[in-house]
Structures are given as structure tokens and as C-alpha cells.
Amino acid sequence: MQPLLHDLAIALRAPTVVFSGRDGQVRGDGTQGLLHGDLRLLSEAVVTVDGHEPVPIGAEEPSAARASFTGLLRHLGDPGPDPTVWLRRHRRVTATGMTEELELVSHAARPAECVVELVLAADFAAIEVIKSGARGARVVPAPVAGGIRWTSGSVSATVTTDAEATVDGDRVRLRWRVKAAGTVRLHWTLSVADPDSLFVPGTSVALAAPVVQADDRRFTALLNRSLTDLDGLLLAERAHPEDVFAGAGAPWFLTLFGRDSLWAARLALPFSVDLAGGTLRTLARAQGERIDPATGELPGKILHELRRADFEVNGMSLPARYYGTIDATALWVCLLHDAWRWGLPEDEVRALVPNLRAALFWITGLADTDGDGFAEYLDETGHGLANQGWKDSGDAVRFADGTQAAPPVALAEVQGYQHEAVLRAAELLSALGEPAEGLADWASALRARFRSTFWVSTSEGHFPALALDGEKRPVDALTSNIGHLLGTGLVDAAEGEEIGALLLGPALAPGFGLRTMASTAGGFSPLSYHCGSVWPHDTAVVVRALSESGQSARAAELGMQLVRAAGAFGYRMPELFAGYGPEDVDAPLPYPASCRPQAWSAAAAVTLLTTFLGLRADIPAGTVTVDPPRPSPVGALRVTGLPLAGGTLDVAIDAAGTVTELRLPPGLRRG
Structure with a gap:
């Protein structure tokens, strides 16, 4: 065991x-x-x-x-x-x-x-x-x-x-x-x-350590602990020590993981565009070039994981270089866009345009294996990952009655990632003076297909299904996956409001963070790896998505659930914890086999900070936006010395959520 x-x-x-x-x-x-x-x-x-x-x-x-x-x-x-x-x-x-x-x-x-x-x-x-x-x-x-x-x-x-x-x-x-x-x-x-x-220690890549003060000391304790843990997880390839990325987590995943390393770098923006750049380049060097069913490699596809030897446990056998991921390619594109917006130098961005086009080739073509217009996965080897989204345990994709979905599986959030990636790529390419024909039309067609195919109505409400199964039936369990759709452009404002209301309901977010599966679903268990537990990064992704879709009050409320939970783990957020709610226990309980520390769990604290400040940047356009939720969930909050665009940013808000101070680097203006 x-x-x-x-x-x-x-x-x-x-x-x-x-x-x-x-x-x-x-x-x-x-x-x-x-x-x-x-x-x-x-x-x-x-x-x-x-x-x-x-x-x-x-x-x-x-x-x-x-x-x-x-x-x-x-x-x-x-x-x-x-x-x-x-x-x-x-x-x-x-x-x-x-x-x-x-x-x-x-x-x-x-x-x-x-x-x-x-x-x-x-x-x-x-x-x-x-x-x-x-x-x-x-x-x-x-x-x-x-x-x-x-x-x-x-x-x-x-x-x-x-x-x-x-x-x-x-x-x-x-x-x-x-x-x-x-x-x-x-x-x-x-x-x-x-x-x-394979790897050497990653140097501290300008992982910013600004002075952060808040009335709620729990939040600063979580942020400070998370930053030191994230720094401790930094790695680089032996041949490319300058390109630093975050190893996914100790002990099971202390290596390069496409999805995990990408999300860690994305959530950690703006504390380090260098981390984003190193992650992007490291994965670009391993980007798929050929068709290899044994490893899952395909042209343009981004790697899932890289180890020193094959990984074999409990009947699963993964090659040392493994591409069994359905979402890392789109997430790579999204990180490239976001890093550019936060100030990744243009020459570094331009150097990755060939990899961007290769990723788009996979997204708009090879990801759809059966021609239905959606990205899906199927382990053809029989000994790889049966599920290849972020919820990759064998029982993760279930109907509301608890029945497991048969492959091939098309996950809802993956369609959102792909939609966002294509639109962000079009924006980036156009800004660089590169052709971007057909991308907007592709995204529009995906949006129409998704709306007509994925949405279900159950006793829980009206929401996108978790996935389509191998027979194209909507997998109707209510899960956290739908939160990842917000901010991707795949759902409109009214649909986003429906999703937001469900996410903050007691079945999914009773008080300590976002459950992976609603407590009302047939497959729910608070000690299931992906069917009822709470993953800090999952909660942070949804907090970020709520904020970007204009639901700042809900974003703040959900973010504070993580802050309240953090003390139970010494403010060192684990990979996941048990999905019990306050109605069951007075404080969160561990998922006892969880990695700790975990890169994307540590990076979640940075996303909470940017959410509580309402901080967004568009460095190419020369703007920074500060639009905090009102009232401030952590009381008065001040950040001093955040490196940004060749200078530093200072910002302060009072308990009411009013900006009382904002000092921007030269050349930037408030958006």
C-alpha cells in the first residue's frame, strides 16, 4: 500500500x-x-x-x-x-x-x-x-x-x-x-x-519576495511559507541550468511535469516571469515531433513527465519520457501569452513562436482523435494513465450516479483551455506581426459545439457536464472542473454566473476550499484522490477564473476558504487534503498520502494575493490594473517592492477595499 x-x-x-x-x-x-x-x-x-x-x-x-x-x-x-x-x-x-x-x-x-x-x-x-x-x-x-x-x-x-x-x-x-x-x-x-x-538545482529566478503586510496574519503566514517552499522546488535541466522550472512535488513528483510545472509558473505570475520563461523553454525542448503510441508523443504535443527511468507501480507502466496529458499543450500556450502580458521580454517570446505554431497544430488537429470537434484522450497502451486530465486517477471521471465513464473521454475544462489557448495565441501572434488566420473562427465553432453538447440540467442545476464519455454521453456529475471554464471565453457572462453560484454552494465549497466533486454525487468521498478531496491549486485556479470573469466577491470568498484551511497544515499547503466540511470536522483533515510541499499548491498563495488586490498587468500595453474586491477579505493589505517591468510596484488597500496607495514603475500607467 x-x-x-x-x-x-x-x-x-x-x-x-x-x-x-x-x-x-x-x-x-x-x-x-x-x-x-x-x-x-x-x-x-x-x-x-x-x-x-x-x-x-x-x-x-x-x-x-x-x-x-x-x-x-x-x-x-x-x-x-x-x-x-x-x-x-x-x-x-x-x-x-x-x-x-x-x-x-x-x-x-x-x-x-x-x-x-x-x-x-x-x-x-x-x-x-x-x-x-x-x-x-x-x-x-x-x-x-x-x-x-x-x-x-x-x-x-x-x-x-x-x-x-x-x-x-x-x-x-x-x-x-x-x-x-x-x-x-x-x-x-x-x-x-x-x-x-537529469536535473540540477534551479537558481532562485528572481522569485520576488516583496514585503506583504495584511491585517489577517494567516494570509501572510501562508504566503511566506509558500514562497520558501516554491523556491525549494526549483530545478533545471543539467544542460540548461539557466532555464528554471518548478518540480511538481515531493516525494512522488519531484521532477518535470508539464501540467504541474505550467500551472505553478502561471499561478506565480507576477512574482517571476523568469520562472515562466524557463518552464516554457524547458518544455519546448521536449515538445513532440513524431507519432509514438508507446510514449503518447505526437507532433506539437507538450510533455507530461520526465524521469530518470521508467515508472512502474500497481500495474501501471509509464516510460521515462511520457506524453500522456490532454491539457499541457493548451496550458503551455496560455502561459506563453500570460508571461508576455506580465513582461516576458519580446525576444524570448519570439524565439518560442515556432513551438507555439506546433502546439496550435496539435490543438486544432491531432487533439481531436475521432473528428467530433472536441479534444479527447484514450490510453492505447493499456498500461498508461487511463485518465489524462489533471484528475488522472483511474476512477476520476464519474457520472452523477457514481458510474465510471468509459473512454475515450473529452473533458470540459480541456475544451476551455483549448478555446482560451487559440484566442490568446491569435492575440499574441497579431501583436508580434505574425499571421493568425483562422484561429478566431476555430474558437467560435468550438464555442457553439460546446454549448449545444456539454450543458446538462440535473437536480443540482444547469451546468456543463464533467466530460463526454466514449459514447458521447454527457458525464453529469457536478465537479470543480466547471470552474476552470470561467475566463476562458468558452462560456458567456450569464452562463458564468450560473457556474459561479454552483461553485460556491455547500456541496462543492462548504468552508475549507473547493471539493473536486460535489458531496451530492454518487461517487463522492472526502478521502478520494479526485472525487471529493480539496486541492489547493484547483481552488486557486477557480479563484483566479472567478476574478477574471468579474465575480470578484465569489473569488474572495473562495480564496478565504483556503486561508482558513492553511493553519491546519502549518501554512504549508499539501498537494490535497480531505474534503470534509465544517459540518463534519472543526478543522481540515489531511489526505494522508499527499505530497508536501507541492509546487502548484505553493503557487496558489500568489494567486490569492493578486486576487485580493485585483492586480492585473498588460506590460506590452503599458498598463497595470488594481481593482480589489470590496470589502477586502484580509483587511488592510500592503505590498511593497514587487518587481515589475524594470522597476517595483507598491500598492495598498484599506479594509473597505479602497486603493490608498499605488506607485507604478516608470512607463506604466493604471489601467
């Missing part, structure tokens, strides 16, 4: 992440260990003092890369009820390993001799082995100059330390014989060498 993650301590700097118990011990259970590039290198790191494990009393995760743990040493020190000796374990993760400082602190009247021991082991298990709940065989370490090393193929992990280090079978033992008096600091380091890794 897939191991659970919700109660683990996490420290990361991509492509390395360390999972441990909240006591700091790494026991090799489930996902515990140091993972690097889809391999678990260190699987055990257990500290004892005189054979006793410290009794845990606290754990902290002050930043993405750091964690600290405090445990009592009750067998040492003065007699009496008050502990006088404890151990603090300070962990720092780097892109190529980790270091720990063991801080032995004594307030006892007399010093005491003791032995601090750290036992280490490594199994080099692949990520799919871990995800299946299995363990790898331990790799036997060997002494080398300056330390002790584990090696498997071209990958090695080396421990260096100030301790007495010995090899004991398939484990390494580090021993410090010390006197517990005052404070004693002990150190060890693990360094990873991985010359064949």
Missing part, C-alpha cells in the same frame, strides 16, 4: 528531500529517508545516547530546507522531575545531500560521560518501489578516504564526520564519546554524487 506522509517532517532543496518522523529519526519506514532524483539513498539515520532514543518534545520546520528536533535525555542529568539534559538535532538539506548538527545541551549540576551514536543505512530504492510500500535491499557501505561511501551504479553517497566511523555489516555507525557539560556540538554530512541525473 502507498505509504502515508501527513505526519512526517520534511526538509528539501530539489532534487533532494529528507522525510523523517516528527522525532527526527529516519527509520526507513514508508517514505522515510533521503531521496535524490527518484532514488532513496539514505534509508536510516537513528540517533541514540547511551542506547536511549531522545524523548521527543518538539519539531520545527523554519524553512523549506531546514528542520530541527528536540528530545529529552531522561537517563542523564540531575535527579528530580525537571529534565536537565536534552539533544537538539538541526538538519539542513542541500541539493546534493544534507548536514546535521547534534547539539547536546546540559544544565545538570555535574558533567556526565556519554556515548552519542548515529546508525545509518542506505537502500537506493527507486521511487516506484517506495510508492508501492516496499523496501529496497540495503547497500553495503565501504570506507573511503575521508569517510564512508555507498555506491550503486553511477550514484554514490558519502558520509563525512567528526565522529569515530565504522562499518557494521550493512550499516554505518558513528560514535562520539563526549562529556555532557554545557553545550557540545557534533556534526556529520552526507554528500551525493549523481553525474547522470
Whole structure:
């Protein structure tokens, strides 16, 4: 069974992440260990003092890369009820390993001799082995100059330390014989060498860190935590270290994911157009060029995921380079347009025009496999992803009675993405002086087909179906997918109002965010991966869409549901959490196998900020718009020093939602 993650301590700097118990011990259970590039290198790191494990009393995760743990040493020190000796374990993760400082602190009247021991082991298990709940065989370490090393193929992990280090079978033992008096600091380091890794750590790509102040401190806590997590997830291809993107999430998806990396970059605008540019170029280099049913590659299609090896788990077998996604291509086009509007330099935009035209070739032609005018997917291999939208679990597409839809499947939101992509591409191409004939007509025809085919009327109301199944029947469950249609131009203002009202109803958004499926649907479960859980990025996408469609009050209300939920997770938003509402629980509960941190969940906080400010930009046109919801959902809100168009933007609103200050960079004006 897939191991659970919700109660683990996490420290990361991509492509390395360390999972441990909240006591700091790494026991090799489930996902515990140091993972690097889809391999678990260190699987055990257990500290004892005189054979006793410290009794845990606290754990902290002050930043993405750091964690600290405090445990009592009750067998040492003065007699009496008050502990006088404890151990603090300070962990720092780097892109190529980790270091720990063991801080032995004594307030006892007399010093005491003791032995601090750290036992280490490594199994080099692949990520799919871990995800299946299995363990790898331990790799036997060997002494080398300056330390002790584990090696498997071209990958090695080396421990260096100030301790007495010995090899004991398939484990390494580090021993410090010390006197517990005052404070004693002990150190060890693990360094990873991985010359064949696909990715290197991404530099901080001008990921803006403006000063943000709000009356509601929950919001600033969420934003600050999210920015440090997003920074910790940054990666780049080894051959192109300047093109940075966000790895999707730790531990299962700490690699390039087309859809996830695109949405993370899009939601994070305007905090970094550099992240958008790096993501666009990285995916453009992997854009499909040929027809390959084994990988799903097609000319113009954008990649789904890239790993160091094939990924095989629970009967699913995905090639290392896999194109099984129906939406990433349109999302690539939309990000290119949005990044241009936020100020991506024109020369960088022009360099991607050939890739844009290739993407349009796929969108307007190859995406429609059966000629019905809609984009659909079908896994022809029998061992790939059965569902290839963002809700890609096998049971994600269900009718209102809970019946699963048979493929090929045409998802509602994908038609919206494609419509938006084609119109945005036409706008961009025209602005660049490039031909854009036929794109507006294609979008108009799609709009008419969608209106006549997708809309259903049920006891829940009148809304677009989740999808069309293989027999072209509307899949009539009420889901969050319909929210993604807002702002794409595929629905008109009146239809958008109908959708908005349903999205904010108690069946979909009872208080902690947007459920993936309404609680009234037959397939609903609050602990289903895609049929009732809450995904922060999904909520943020819909918040963004509501705002762009003119429903700012609803956008603010839904955004505040995420702010209220964030405290339950230490303001470090997970990939998803359980879809219980306030009628069931007092605070949100975890989905226990959820990745944490997750790039698009972290980027969601940036979208909340731009929504609460009503901030939009059109740098080519020289305008910035600030039109906040009224009243402000987080009270008075001030942002100082947001980099924009070669300068910085300062903006402040009061609790009523009135703009009280707006300083724009030279050359920009209020729109």
C-alpha cells in the first residue's frame, strides 16, 4: 500500500528531500529517508545516547530546507522531575545531500560521560518501489578516504564526520564519546554524487519576495511559507541550468511535469516571469515531433513527465519520457501569452513562436482523435494513465450516479483551455506581426459545439457536464472542473454566473476550499484522490477564473476558504487534503498520502494575493490594473517592492477595499 506522509517532517532543496518522523529519526519506514532524483539513498539515520532514543518534545520546520528536533535525555542529568539534559538535532538539506548538527545541551549540576551514536543505512530504492510500500535491499557501505561511501551504479553517497566511523555489516555507525557539560556540538554530512541525473538545482529566478503586510496574519503566514517552499522546488535541466522550472512535488513528483510545472509558473505570475520563461523553454525542448503510441508523443504535443527511468507501480507502466496529458499543450500556450502580458521580454517570446505554431497544430488537429470537434484522450497502451486530465486517477471521471465513464473521454475544462489557448495565441501572434488566420473562427465553432453538447440540467442545476464519455454521453456529475471554464471565453457572462453560484454552494465549497466533486454525487468521498478531496491549486485556479470573469466577491470568498484551511497544515499547503466540511470536522483533515510541499499548491498563495488586490498587468500595453474586491477579505493589505517591468510596484488597500496607495514603475500607467 502507498505509504502515508501527513505526519512526517520534511526538509528539501530539489532534487533532494529528507522525510523523517516528527522525532527526527529516519527509520526507513514508508517514505522515510533521503531521496535524490527518484532514488532513496539514505534509508536510516537513528540517533541514540547511551542506547536511549531522545524523548521527543518538539519539531520545527523554519524553512523549506531546514528542520530541527528536540528530545529529552531522561537517563542523564540531575535527579528530580525537571529534565536537565536534552539533544537538539538541526538538519539542513542541500541539493546534493544534507548536514546535521547534534547539539547536546546540559544544565545538570555535574558533567556526565556519554556515548552519542548515529546508525545509518542506505537502500537506493527507486521511487516506484517506495510508492508501492516496499523496501529496497540495503547497500553495503565501504570506507573511503575521508569517510564512508555507498555506491550503486553511477550514484554514490558519502558520509563525512567528526565522529569515530565504522562499518557494521550493512550499516554505518558513528560514535562520539563526549562529556555532557554545557553545550557540545557534533556534526556529520552526507554528500551525493549523481553525474547522470537529469536535473540540477534551479537558481532562485528572481522569485520576488516583496514585503506583504495584511491585517489577517494567516494570509501572510501562508504566503511566506509558500514562497520558501516554491523556491525549494526549483530545478533545471543539467544542460540548461539557466532555464528554471518548478518540480511538481515531493516525494512522488519531484521532477518535470508539464501540467504541474505550467500551472505553478502561471499561478506565480507576477512574482517571476523568469520562472515562466524557463518552464516554457524547458518544455519546448521536449515538445513532440513524431507519432509514438508507446510514449503518447505526437507532433506539437507538450510533455507530461520526465524521469530518470521508467515508472512502474500497481500495474501501471509509464516510460521515462511520457506524453500522456490532454491539457499541457493548451496550458503551455496560455502561459506563453500570460508571461508576455506580465513582461516576458519580446525576444524570448519570439524565439518560442515556432513551438507555439506546433502546439496550435496539435490543438486544432491531432487533439481531436475521432473528428467530433472536441479534444479527447484514450490510453492505447493499456498500461498508461487511463485518465489524462489533471484528475488522472483511474476512477476520476464519474457520472452523477457514481458510474465510471468509459473512454475515450473529452473533458470540459480541456475544451476551455483549448478555446482560451487559440484566442490568446491569435492575440499574441497579431501583436508580434505574425499571421493568425483562422484561429478566431476555430474558437467560435468550438464555442457553439460546446454549448449545444456539454450543458446538462440535473437536480443540482444547469451546468456543463464533467466530460463526454466514449459514447458521447454527457458525464453529469457536478465537479470543480466547471470552474476552470470561467475566463476562458468558452462560456458567456450569464452562463458564468450560473457556474459561479454552483461553485460556491455547500456541496462543492462548504468552508475549507473547493471539493473536486460535489458531496451530492454518487461517487463522492472526502478521502478520494479526485472525487471529493480539496486541492489547493484547483481552488486557486477557480479563484483566479472567478476574478477574471468579474465575480470578484465569489473569488474572495473562495480564496478565504483556503486561508482558513492553511493553519491546519502549518501554512504549508499539501498537494490535497480531505474534503470534509465544517459540518463534519472543526478543522481540515489531511489526505494522508499527499505530497508536501507541492509546487502548484505553493503557487496558489500568489494567486490569492493578486486576487485580493485585483492586480492585473498588460506590460506590452503599458498598463497595470488594481481593482480589489470590496470589502477586502484580509483587511488592510500592503505590498511593497514587487518587481515589475524594470522597476517595483507598491500598492495598498484599506479594509473597505479602497486603493490608498499605488506607485507604478516608470512607463506604466493604471489601467
